[in-house]
Amino acid sequence: MDKVIKVFSILILSALFALPVFGQTDGHGHSHTHGHDHEHDQKITFPDIPGYHTLKTDFHMHTVFSDGSVWPDIRVKEALREGLDVVAFTEHLEYQPHEEDIPHPDRNRSYEVAMNSAENTGLTVVNGSEITRDMPPGHSNAVFVKDANKLLVDDAMESFEEANRQGAFVFWNHPHWTAQRKDGIARLSDMHRQLISKGLLHGIEVVNVQTYSEEALQIALDHDLTIMGTSDIHGLTDWEYDIPHGGHRSITLVFAESETKQSIKEALVEGRTVVWFKDTFIGHSEYLVPLLEESIRFQSAGYRGDTSVLEVVIKNPTHSEFILKNESPYSFHEDANLFTLEPNSTKTLLVKTEEKRNNVTLPFTVMNAIYAPEAHPTIEVNLKPGVN
Template identity: 45%
Template sequence: MKTRASVLILFFIASISSLFSIERTDLILPTIPEYQIIKCDLHAHTVFSDGEVWPTLRVREAWENGLDALAITDHIEYTPHDKDIHINLNRSTEIGAAVAPNYLLTFIKGAEITRDMPPGHFNALFIKNVDKLDTKDWHDAIQAAVDQGAFIFWNHPGWRGQQPDGIGKWYEEHTRLFEEGYLHGIEVVNEDEYYPEVHQWCLDKNLTIMGNSDIHGTIASQYSAGPARHRPMTWVLARENTVEAIKDGLINRRTVVYWRNKLIGRTPHLQMIAEKSLEIMPGQLALKSKNNTPLQLVNHSGLEFDLNLSFVESNLSLPTTVTIPPLSTVLIPVGRPEKSQVADKVLLRIQVNNFLDKPNQGLVFERELVVQ
């Protein structure tokens, strides 16, 4: 009896130790006005549909990857493991929700409505009962999600399993959902794919820009920790890390997608992150009495910045292409042609090539510098 008790105690200690020995990779991001940047993955699968892992591992991976919030969105209509596992459409989110507090992770209940194209696949977030979405007619399933107050987004419009050319196509069914107000967002990024045509749809139709992993296997087998191959995320600009605040951020289209060392989003959100990350030192150029002066660009974030630089309507010169690694400072020379005059103020034009505020186009903003 004592031996058995000792074994149980050792097992318990080992379990607790393993819980607290895991490591989290946190991405350092700037502090922005009014909002927190909540790092989310809102499209993930488990063995309760066609995934390969148990919901508890999905939650643990999310914490390890530096996420703040996770939605498990198992397929409703596609459950290939049903001979091995009793499929309860609510069970994966019940398990995930139970363990998420152990990782201080905000958990969002969701499901994937999985239909042929058109209309395709849709994630419904913030639902209460997945069973009510299990209907024969695709629109009835969407309606059942709306009736539960769901945020609904269209998944991977350019997925080659439904669009062989990899280009998203807008059908009458999507017009119907859009006009009804039932379509709230679209995945501009899914797994390894970026859909520039979908990015433009979101801008034109004022829909929320989404990007997620759609993970089925393990994160470790599909993604690395490096900047070029990290897990895709939807960053939600929310007032706090709660289910309610995240939903508010999604509904009001305050999102940025983090994918392959790029940010994809709307101009105001990307510019706010860029301006709070980059510091120009000093703010004055000592060029009135000499022809050259150094300028420092300081990156206070964990993001890499791929920049093109130029002065607006000025004869000053500087390197046009600059890459600033995370948490680094780059020194660049600024020159004035000999015997030339320079204005008291100049505008530095900054193009961030890896911050896409339009399809495949980098964010552009300007900073005013004083010349002394």
């Protein structure tokens, strides 16, 4: 079914590009006649969930201190422009292509430079490193490290052990990367099983840059690894993710009790995350469903005049669209059974309940949310319309 939808979307997009009359409309149907319309709304917004702050994080970024193209202050400025709360600097420990120009004897430098430029901005900056090895174990990020230099040792296993001695949170990067897995399928090696059983590996990227791995998600669920998604940005986020036209970088929403580093790390260790990738949410139902319930707000309901058509106002105060599928016995007056809530918008849904009812329950499957491979959560609202 998913595949059919994808093929269908591609056909529609091709049709749009073939017709110049639609040239000013993007995928969301926004007009681009005002070039600066998107400038003010680049800051990503998501509501808190009961008991936790929702923090927008990116735990995988590069600068000129490894193979990135920018100085760390640009990473800080990008994060602030996009409204992120937490970022980690994760230079490749073992891969230093700019070494001749930037010798980089101290592997904590990009973090320190970033810390200075983030001072008094409210952005939390975390020290990290990308342990960069052939498969196995491939690449892994250690974040919340105290001294990155000590991770630079010959034996990969020792590097993981040192990261853990420093109290780091360690996750497997892009396990589905085609440079290391020709078929793009994430698979555990014996070494990964060993790392997991020793408690040295705590999370896994199911999303890296523009890629998503269902197999990595299944590994996360099977082995209780924290579900991670990151930008792994090397160039500029504006260019990689087309942010000026409504795109967004791949991030992880972290549900933390407070905004201290201790609390953020604790949330990661306990797996309290939802990945946001191409307007799709990936995470455990436990956190995904409350996030959807806080994000999709059913504001009021009343019958239209003397008809039995119920007006339901749905507000989406977030930066993402939501694709809802009707699971109720009723049909809609102005929408099909699948419709989209645009980012930062309010929509009136007209529900034909056939007679005026005191109690209307509307379940919706959120098609752009995933809690297991190909599994989408259902949210439900119970409305008590005033019946005259």
